[in-house]
Amino acid sequence: MNRALALLLLLALPGLSGCVALAVPVAAGAMMGRGIDRPPHEEATPPAAGSAGPAAEESQAASAEDAQVALLSSGEVVGVVSYAEVPPPSGQGRQDDPAYSQLFAKVTAIAQRDPFSQEKRKSAILADPGTLKPDRAECAFAQTAVLVDLDPADSEAPLAEDVVTSRQLARVLATLRAQEVAVLWLSRHTAVRAGAVRRALLRSGLDPSGADELYLVRYEDETKATRRADAAGDFCIVAILGDQKRDFDELFAFLKDPDAAFALDPLIGEAWFLAPAPLTSLSQSEQGSQDD
Incomplete structure (x- = not known):
């Protein structure tokens, strides 16, 4: 499997501790820009002067997270089953460790x-x-x-x-x-x-x-x-x-x-x-x- 694809998955996964970032090679930034079909998204419009603030930053962060979730749950990621195909647990999930x-x-x-x-x-x-x-x-x-x-x-x-x-x-x-x-x-x-x-x-x-x-x-x-x-x-x-x-x-x-x-x-x-x-x-x- 394309190693760059796997690296993108590592960064996109929710619920993992910050220590995971240490496992990703520095070269990942250069690799991730090539050979990956990303979900369609609109280009961000630069904020007007003086309009940037906590609300704008929160909106941008939410958009980035939505894009990550969309990629993980799409069929474009080879080797990872779509979340839609994963049977939901019968009740509350177990605690993380x-x-x-x-x-x-x-x-x-x-x-x-x-x-x-x-x-x-x-x-x-x-x-x-x-x-x-x-x-x-x-x-x-x-x-x-x-x-x-x-x-x-x-x-x-x-x-x-x-x-x-x-x-x-x-x-x-x-x-x-x-x-x-x-x-x-x-x-x-x-x-x-x-x-x-x-x-x-x-x-x-x-x-x-x-x-x-x-x-x-x-x-x-x-x-x-x-x-x-x-x-x-x-x-x-x-x-x-x-x-x-x-x-x-x-x-x-x-x-x-x-x-x-x-x-x-x-x-x-x-x-x-x-x-x-x-x-x-x-x-x-x-x-x-x-x-x-």
């Missing part, structure tokens, strides 16, 4: 890296977990990817009709796909439930095109570690999003003293990102509150 912006900035910096750069991509997978060192495996020529663990703690991800997610997360993933970053989903649901998982991702807007790779349980007692390794063999996973540390590596499930892995803490916010599980069922949440 700072981890989404951090993940977006880190992965974007890698996706926008010069393809001829000598700097090697680092995987989010530990090179040697047994040593408790933060050294990460190097990627070969596989496609850059983000791995998202769907399951909350030790449960299975909800697949009900009323599942909701964070709109910010949905936008982040859509824009990463536009930069040719693959989005992979990991869950303890069995492969026979792949259709139900697909529908939940579709309804929530997390995977509106249904094209993301699913890594589900294929045989009895298959572990997440095995499927995580399979995904790492297929893609260059540069970031993992999970709601607990064992979503990043199985070693966290066996440590008698969790603090013994303090050497791995620098990976949080760099390659590992902690946030609530992506999907929530409104009916199940309400039931849980009543039980409490």
Whole structure:
């Protein structure tokens, strides 16, 4: 995909923190002026002398935002599904989380890296977990990817009709796909439930095109570690999003003293990102509150 197109998307996305701007190369300004079909708009009329003021500035800002929204929701942007095609969540959206912006900035910096750069991509997978060192495996020529663990703690991800997610997360993933970053989903649901998982991702807007790779349980007692390794063999996973540390590596499930892995803490916010599980069922949440 045209890299300039992806850069425009980054600037147009609402709801992302200012740290995202740091991931956009300085050369973007020169690139964005070429090869992009913008929505039609009227030329701004210069204000009369002495007429400029807060109201005029607010109007100009609103016009610019409208143009950005129009571009994002049009079919002219290759690789991003029109917002009109994204099924609205069944109820209130989930709260945003700072981890989404951090993940977006880190992965974007890698996706926008010069393809001829000598700097090697680092995987989010530990090179040697047994040593408790933060050294990460190097990627070969596989496609850059983000791995998202769907399951909350030790449960299975909800697949009900009323599942909701964070709109910010949905936008982040859509824009990463536009930069040719693959989005992979990991869950303890069995492969026979792949259709139900697909529908939940579709309804929530997390995977509106249904094209993301699913890594589900294929045989009895298959572990997440095995499927995580399979995904790492297929893609260059540069970031993992999970709601607990064992979503990043199985070693966290066996440590008698969790603090013994303090050497791995620098990976949080760099390659590992902690946030609530992506999907929530409104009916199940309400039931849980009543039980409490």
